[in-house]
Amino acid sequence: MLKIIDLTTGYGPVEVLHDVNLDFKDSRIVTVLGANGAGKSTLIKTISGILKPWKGSILFDGKDISRMSTSQIAKMGIVHVPEGRHIFPNLTVRENLLLGGYFRSDKGNKETLDQVLKLFPALKERINQKGGNLSGGEQQMLAIARGLMAKPRLLLLDEPSLGLAPILVSEIFQTVKSLAQQEGVQVLLVEQNARKALDISDTGYVMVLGRIVLSGTSDELKENPEVRKLYLGGQNV
Amino acid sequence: MFNLVLRGLATGSIYSLTAVGIVLILSTTNVMNFAQGDTGMFLTYIAFFFILRGIAPSLTLPIVIVAGAVLGYLVYKGLISKAKKSSHLGMMIITLGLTMIFEGIVATFFGNIPLLFPPLIPGDPVHFGSVILDRQDILCLVTALVVFGILSFILYRTKIGIAARSIADDEYASRVLGIPINRIHSFIWAISFGLAGLAGIMTAPRLSLQPLFMVVVQLKAFTAAVLGGMNSVTGAIWGGLILGVMENLVAYYVPAIKESFSLLLIVAILLFLPNGLFGSREAGRS
């Protein structure tokens, strides 16, 4: 279980996150909402070890992971699916997937590959094609599937809906939801598509200019007038 | 004609070996390694040192590969990984510094006088019907074939090789997946320096051994790499072979331009075919 305490970090001299606190408790899916530049991606990068914290701690199952390298963090079961997909365009779908489980045994990888392909049948058909030849939606599926190859206990999803058609977004969110419910993977979801994100998550946090300003269950957030005005377009839920 | 082509392939395979080293390092670590040739030169002198002490020439083959791998690992760990903050051009200049170090060491211990490096397998040329080939040429071709076979197995069939290709594709994504970038970089430097050593002892018996003997080969290797698109190992292999054959044919039919041929080719390709013949994607000339 993930717990973040007083996390502060940034790039170069610029402080981006200020004393961020976040606690997964028993939630399956937690969403962090926020406008562009609020620091959501920075938060995810810091959890996965790409960015080092300046101050504060990140606990995973009570263990402080804030000084660990990305490899070590990934080995503990925290997997980061980056914004903009970042699949490997010149590698085949199979190679992309195998790299997701880089530090696992070949045998374990093979079993996981079969399981993952069951979840994403579209990828199975294109297993020997180059990643760069997939459509945008397929690439996002591949990015998530690649993350699953590491057998994560916590999946960090950064803007999975970015640049996708609404129907594909719904499909991906359904997949995420079933992952959390059936496979027991916890998911930290960072999204601009607040409505769909809140629909599938248990808990939500709202981030403004690098600070958490509001948190609560998804239902509470959906009812909150501020959230509705700023992130849900003021419409009825 | 057939003879010319075969010999061209033998020479070309040396270019390929060198070019592959350059491309591997460039595409995974983003360093344009101007020390690839001189690394080979340095390792060949190490082989020569052993030959002087009575080791059979053919046994220096494994010696240079291992010594090269160790040297590549050390150079990466001790220098390149510490210099990550430098610009790309800064890294390139560091490799030029390396050439000065290698040349200086060799000149101090062996002087600048050309030395005779024995052929790895002695004996008369072999006749295949009308085709006559030096044993050394055959060795070059066979070695290159074996090396490229092993290399493509590593790059396409092993986890570390696939990971190396993934770094070339998108280093950030590899990092996000928790792939140990540094370990794979040092692996690539080890392989590339091993290849440099091989290219060195394949070249030395054809020319003579002196501190600058690999400079021309490196230049040709750059041509081969550029021909192959600069980011593709397959391209570099083909680039080297094609260059070797073209050079031989040009030297035979148009001897007047034989020296400058590959030099002008390099510039022409850079200017007019920026992705080379095999470059799969935008090579990013910056």
Add this chain to the structure above:
Amino acid sequence: MKKKILPFLLLILALLIPLVFNARPSIVAYINLAIIYAVSAVGLNLLLGVAGQISLGHAAFMGIGGYTSAILMIRYGIPSIVSVLAGGLLAGLFGLIIGFPALRLKGFYLAIATMALGTAVTDVIKRMEILGADRGLTNVPPVTIFGYQFSSEFAKYYLYLAILLLTIFLVNNLLKSKTGMAFRAMRDSEVAAKVFGINISYYKVLAFVISSFLAGVAGAMYGHSLSYLHPDMFGFGLSIEFLAITIIGGIGTLWGPVLGSALWVIVPRLFGTKLEAMAGVLFGVVLILVVLFLPRGLSELIMRINKLFKKEEGERS
């Protein structure tokens, strides 16, 4: 006032140097070589350090200048002043030609292209019978001005020193001019320079022309000084030497190339003949250290030490 005294003292010191080494013309010959290198390195520094364009073929321009000036004097009896300038101009013309690839190529690729073109120049010289092909050109006459032959090392010293100081004076003015500003803008950000309406193509080619011109003049001095020329003198190795000299001395600084050249020529002599090659190792190590820790080269180090002293003085008073 105090500011003007130091350069003046240095100038007097420079003028007295031959007297100090009166008994040893061979030492003055080394100093002369350092001066020739410095003129060429100032040119490369303008290209690399100020305009931000890499070249691994700088030595080839020296070759063009050297051969041109020599052949004009030997074959056509053209006065030195004209032949040396002509050497510079022809090198500049080749710089113009090589400047064009630079419009399309950047970084690594420009490095490879200039390396290839530089090597091509020496290959072509090797094929030209009129230039002595690969036997080289011997009996290159010394510089002669109004009948006076600059053949002794001491005479050469004053002439070359004058050329170097003139070069630095002109380059210093250039750096302060609009052109210098355009060069720097181009180096720092091509996009920004374009936004400010700077004609990138023009200035890139101009940087190549000026730097090649200076290399050509230095090459002419080189030939007249050594009295022989060979294509291999101007190969890839020398181009790398100049890159190292410029970077070690201090890229983008006015006096850095001079400092670099002086070290380059003089330090190996301190090692003695047996270990001379070890100087190459030392320079390689220094080059790497400079890239890693001293982006402005050794002249930055000197300035830092200077500042340190000044601070201490200030604290004392």
